[in-house]
Amino acid sequence: MGSYRNALVAVVRQELADARGAARAVLAAAETARGEAQDRRRLVRDAYSTCLHQLAEARDTSRRDIQRRYQFETAKLVGNVRRLAALTAVGAAGAPWRLWAPSEPERGSPPGLVRVGTLALDDSPPLPALIPLLDAAHLELIGPAPIVDGIITGLLLRSLGSTRAGDVQLTVYDPEALGGTLASFAPLGISFVGPGGLGPMLDEVVEHICRVNETVLSDAPRTDPWRVVVLLADDNDLTDGQRAQLDRIARTGVACGVHLIARGLRLTDHPSVVRLLVKDQMAICDATGELEIRLDPPPPDDQVVGFCRATAERMRAGPPPAQLADLQPATLWAESSAEGLTAPIGDSTDGSLVEVPLGDDPPHALIGGPSGSGKTNLIYSWLASLATRYGPSELAFYLLDFKEGVSFARFVPGPRDPSWLPQVRLAGINVNGDREFGLAMLRHLGEELRTRAQAAKRHDATKLSELRAEDPAGHWPRIVAVIDEFQVLLGGRDAVADEAVTLLEDLARRGRSQGIHLILASQDVSGIEALWGRSGLVGQFTLRIALPKARRILAENNLAAAVIPRHHAVVNTESGTAGANLVVRLPDAGDRLVWRTLQRRLWRMRPDGCEEPRLFDGDAVPRLPASCRPAGPVPDATTPVGSSPGAVLGERIDVAARPARLRLGRMPGRNLAVLGTRTDEACDVLAAAALSLAAQGPAHFSVVCLDPDAGRSAARLVAELPSADWHDDLAELPLLDIPHYVLGYALDAGSDPAGLRRLLTDGPEQRTHVLGWWRSVARLRDSLGGPGARLDPIGAWVALDVQGADLAPLYPQPGGPAWYPRARRALFFDRSVHRTPEVIIPYEVNSDHT
Numbered sequence: 001m002g003s004y005r006n007a008l009v010a011v012v013r014q015e016l017a018d019a020r021g022a023a024r025a026v027l028a029a030a031e032t033a034r035g036e037a038q039d040r041r042r043l044v045r046d047a048y049s050t051c052l053h054q055l056a057e058a059r060d061t062s063r064r065d066i067q068r069r070y071q072f073e074t075a076k077l078v079g080n081v082r083r084l085a086a087l088t089a090v091g092a093a094g095a096p097w098r099l100w101a102p103s104e105p106e107r108g109s110p111p112g113l114v115r116v117g118t119l120a121l122d123d124s125p126p127l128p129a130l131i132p133l134l135d136a137a138h139l140e141l142i143g144p145a146p147i148v149d150g151i152i153t154g155l156l157l158r159s160l161g162s163t164r165a166g167d168v169q170l171t172v173y174d175p176e177a178l179g180g181t182l183a184s185f186a187p188l189g190i191s192f193v194g195p196g197g198l199g200p201m202l203d204e205v206v207e208h209i210c211r212v213n214e215t216v217l218s219d220a221p222r223t224d225p226w227r228v229v230v231l232l233a234d235d236n237d238l239t240d241g242q243r244a245q246l247d248r249i250a251r252t253g254v255a256c257g258v259h260l261i262a263r264g265l266r267l268t269d270h271p272s273v274v275r276l277l278v279k280d281q282m283a284i285c286d287a288t289g290e291l292e293i294r295l296d297p298p299p300p301d302d303q304v305v306g307f308c309r310a311t312a313e314r315m316r317a318g319p320p321p322a323q324l325a326d327l328q329p330a331t332l333w334a335e336s337s338a339e340g341l342t343a344p345i346g347d348s349t350d351g352s353l354v355e356v357p358l359g360d361d362p363p364h365a366l367i368g369g370p371s372g373s374g375k376t377n378l379i380y381s382w383l384a385s386l387a388t389r390y391g392p393s394e395l396a397f398y399l400l401d402f403k404e405g406v407s408f409a410r411f412v413p414g415p416r417d418p419s420w421l422p423q424v425r426l427a428g429i430n431v432n433g434d435r436e437f438g439l440a441m442l443r444h445l446g447e448e449l450r451t452r453a454q455a456a457k458r459h460d461a462t463k464l465s466e467l468r469a470e471d472p473a474g475h476w477p478r479i480v481a482v483i484d485e486f487q488v489l490l491g492g493r494d495a496v497a498d499e500a501v502t503l504l505e506d507l508a509r510r511g512r513s514q515g516i517h518l519i520l521a522s523q524d525v526s527g528i529e530a531l532w533g534r535s536g537l538v539g540q541f542t543l544r545i546a547l548p549k550a551r552r553i554l555a556e557n558n559l560a561a562a563v564i565p566r567h568h569a570v571v572n573t574e575s576g577t578a579g580a581n582l583v584v585r586l587p588d589a590g591d592r593l594v595w596r597t598l599q600r601r602l603w604r605m606r607p608d609g610c611e612e613p614r615l616f617d618g619d620a621v622p623r624l625p626a627s628c629r630p631a632g633p634v635p636d637a638t639t640p641v642g643s644s645p646g647a648v649l650g651e652r653i654d655v656a657a658r659p660a661r662l663r664l665g666r667m668p669g670r671n672l673a674v675l676g677t678r679t680d681e682a683c684d685v686l687a688a689a690a691l692s693l694a695a696q697g698p699a700h701f702s703v704v705c706l707d708p709d710a711g712r713s714a715a716r717l718v719a720e721l722p723s724a725d726w727h728d729d730l731a732e733l734p735l736l737d738i739p740h741y742v743l744g745y746a747l748d749a750g751s752d753p754a755g756l757r758r759l760l761t762d763g764p765e766q767r768t769h770v771l772g773w774w775r776s777v778a779r780l781r782d783s784l785g786g787p788g789a790r791l792d793p794i795g796a797w798v799a800l801d802v803q804g805a806d807l808a809p810l811y812p813q814p815g816g817p818a819w820y821p822r823a824r825r826a827l828f829f830d831r832s833v834h835r836t837p838e839v840i841i842p843y844e845v846n847s848d849h850t
C-alpha cells in the first residue's frame with residue numbers, strides 16, 4: 001500500500017515535474033515572443049521617427065524653395081512693374097514730391113498714368129500706385145473731403161506738370177468753398193464755377209464735345225487742349241437735366257479729351273469711370289485691383305503756386321521753339337525729291353512746324369539778315385531738315401561760304417570726326433579770297449545743267465520729275481547749292497564777277513526745271529543790291545527768307561522783318577510780297593554735339609560707294625601729291641620719254657583738286673619764268689616742277705642758284721632728284737640725249753645775258769628747257785639784254801607778288817592781266833594754251849620751306 005502510494009506520489013510528482021517543465025517551456029517561448037515583439041515595435045518606432053524627420057526636412061526644403069522662388073518671381077515682377085511704371089508715368093507724372101519738377105513731354109507722345117501713392121507689398125519696397133486720367137478715364141473719388149481734395153491737387157499738378165503749358169484747361173465747380181479749394185491753380189487762368197453755374201457749365205462742356213466730334217468726323221487730328229472738369233459737390237445738388245448732361249459727358253468725354261474728376265458726386269457706371277475709395281491715408285482703386293494704396297501726401301502749397309506762376313509765365317511767352325531734333329522726320333531718308341524738296345525749318349508760334357518748299361516753284365531762295373541775325377544757324381537747320389528727309393540719291397549739296405570762318409567744315413571729315421554728311425558733294429570754306437573757286441563751282445553746276453538738259457531732251461522731258469519717270473535708272477538727285485555771302489563773288493567789276501553773274505543767271509533760269517536750286521545768303525544790303533540791278537536773275541528767287549532787321553529781302557512795303565524778334569524769320573514764297581509772310585521760330589542748330597550725333601547717324605546709313613565730299617579750304621596750303629614725286633627705280637636713258645612732259649606748278653582752284661601743268665615739248669618758247677620776290681614760293685614752284693618732271697621719265701636737271709637765300713632749297717632739290725648736278729653758272733651746261741631741265745634760281749643775278757638768251761631760244765628744240773626764277777619782270781628783261789630785249793622765249797610764266805600791270809610785257813593784251821598779288825597764290829599763264837591766266841596755289845614741297 002505504502003509502495004503504491006509512493007509509486008503514485010512518484011507518478012504525480014513526475015507528472016507535476018513534466019507539467020512544470022512544459023509550463024516553463026511555454027513561458028520561455030512566450031518571453032521570447034514578447035522580446036521579439038518589443039524589438040519589432042522599437043524598429044517600427046525608429047522607422048516612424050526617421051520617416052517623420054525626413055518628411056519634416058523635405059517639407060522645410062520645399063518651403064524654402066517655394067519661398068525663394070516666390071521672392072525671386074515677386075522681385076522680378078515688381079522690377080518689371082516698376083520699370084513699366086517708370087515708362088508710363090514719366091517725369092512729373094510719377095516722381096515723388098521731394099524730387100518733383102515739371103517735365104516736357106516728347107512731341108507726339110501720348111499722356112501716361114499719374115501717381116497717387118504707393119502700393120504696399122510684403123517684402124519688396126513699395127511700388128508707385130498709378131491711375132489713368134488724360135485720354136483714358138474720368139475719376140470719381142469717394143472719401144473725406146480734406147483728403148480727397150489733397151489727392152485732386154496732386155493729380156492736377158502731375159497732369160499739368162507733365163504736359164506742355166496750355167495743353168490742359170481746368171474748370172472747377174466748387175460751390176462750397178467758391179473756388180478756394182484749388183485756388184493755388186488760379187494763376188493758370190482756370191474757370192471757377194460757383195453755385196448755380198453747374199448747369200450752364202455742363203451744357204458748355206457737352207457742346208464742346210459735339211464740336212470736337214465734328215472735327216474728328218472731318219478727319220482732322222484733335223488739336224484742342226484737354227479739358228479737365230473738377231466737380232467738388234454733393235449729389236443732391238443735381239437736377240435731372242444736369243444729371244443727364246453729366247452722364248453724357250461721362251460716357252463720351254474721354255474720346256474728346258474731356259475728363260471729369262468728381263468728389264461727392266456719383267458718376268454713372270461706364271468703363272471709362274475709375275473709382276478711388278479713400279479711407280484715412282489708404283485707398284482702393286479699380287485701376288489697381290485689390291492692392292491697397294498708401295496715398296501720397298498732397299504736394300506742398302508753395303510747389304503748386306510756384307509751378308502755376310512759372311507755367312502762366314511760359315504761356316504768356318508761348319510754347320518754346322522747336323529743337324533741331326523736332327525737324328527730323330519719323331523715318332530717315334524716306335522722301336522722294338522727284339517733285340521737289342519740302343522740309344520744315346522751324347515752327348510757328350503755336351508750335352506747328354513750318355515747311356519750306358524748293359522745286360519748280362519756288363525754285364531758288366534768297367536769305368538776308370545782318371551779321372549775327374542767325375543766317376548760318378538757319379542754313380544749318382534747313383540742311384539738317386533736308387538731309388534727314390532725302391538720301392544721297394535724292395539730294396546733293398554744294399556749299400560755299402565766302403565768310404571768314406569754317407561754318408561748312410562740320411559737314412566734311414575732319415581730324416576729330418571722320419564722318420561727313422552723305423549728301424554733301426563739295427564744301428568750300430575760307431574762300432573769301434578765292435572767288436575763282438566760287439566761279440569753278442558755278443561752272444561745274446553749269447556743266448551739270450547742260451548734262452541734265454541733254455538727258456531731258458533725249459527723254460523728251462521738260463522737268464526733273466518727268467526725266468526721273470522716263471529714266472528711272474538714272475542718277476538725278478536734286479542739287480541744292482548754298483552760297484553764303486554770295487556778294488563777295490559778285491563784287492568787283494572784273495571778269496570773275498561778270499562770268500559769275502552770267503552763270504548764276506543761267507542756273508537760276510534753267511535750274512528750276514533741271515532740279516538745281518540756289519540758296520544765296522547775304523548780310524549786306526549791297527549784296528542784295530548787286531542782284532537788284534539784274535532783274536532777270538533776282539526774279540527767279542521767289543522764296544525769300546528774311547531774318548530780323550533784314551533789308552531789301554522782302555518787298556518795299558513789307559515791313560515784317562523789321563518787327564520780328566530774335567531767332568525768328570519771315571518766310572515768303574511770293575518774292576516777298578506783303579500778305580504772303582509766314583513767321584517762323586528757328587531752332588538752335590549750333591550745338592556741335594547734337595549735330596555730330598545726327599551726322600554720324602546719317603553717315604552710317606550712307607550707301608556703298610558714297611564718296612567723301614571735296615573740301616576746298618582757302619586757308620590750307622596743299623602739299624605736292626606723292627604721285628608727282630619721283631619714286632622707285634631711277635629711269636635710265638632707254639626709258640621712253642613722253643612727247644611733252646608736264647611740269648606741275650601748283651594746285652588749280654577748281655572743283656576737283658587737280659594740279660596745273662605746263663607742257664614742255666620740243667617747241668620754241670617752252671621755258672618757264674617764275675616771277676616775284678617771295679623766295680619760298682618761287683623755290684616751291686621750281687621744286688614741284690622739277691620733281692614732277694623727274695617722276696615722268698628719264699631727265700637730267702642742272703641747278704644754278706645765284707641767290708644764297710634759295711641755296712638750301714636748291715641743294716635739297718638736287719639731293720632729291722634722281723639725276724641732277726649743281727652749276728655755278730650757265731656756261732658749263734652739258735649737252736644731253738634725254739630731256740634736260742635747267743633750274744635757275746635768281747637768274748637775274750647772272751652775268752651772261754647772251755648765253756641765257758641762247759639757252760632760252762635754242763634749248764627747247766633740243767629738249768633743254770629753262771625753268772627760271774627772276775625777281776621782277778624788269779630784271780628778267782635786263783637779264784635778257786635790256787629794254788629792247790625780246791621776251792618771246794618765255795612761253796609761260798608764274799607770277800607771285802607782281803602787279804598785273806607789270807606783267808604787260810609778257811601778256812598778249814595791252815595793260816597786262818587784272819591781278820592783285822595774294823599770299824600763297826600765283827598767276828599762271830601759258831601762251832600756248834591760255835586765253836586768260838589762271839590762279840594757282842603753289843604746292844608746299846617741303847613743309848619747313850628750306
Ligand SMILES: Nc1ncnc2c1ncn2[C@@H]1O[C@H](COP(=O)(O)OP(=O)(O)OP(=O)(O)O)[C@@H](O)[C@H]1O
Nearest residue numbers: 370371372373374375376377523567586587588590
Ligand atoms: N534760333 C537760334 N536759337 C538760338 N541761338 C541762335 C539761333 N540763331 C542764331 N543763334 C546764335 O546767334 C549767333 C549768331 O548766329 P549766326 O552765326 O547763325 O548768325 P549769322 O547771321 O550767320 O552771323 P554772321 O553773318 O556774322 O556769321 C550764334 O551764336 C548762334 O548760335
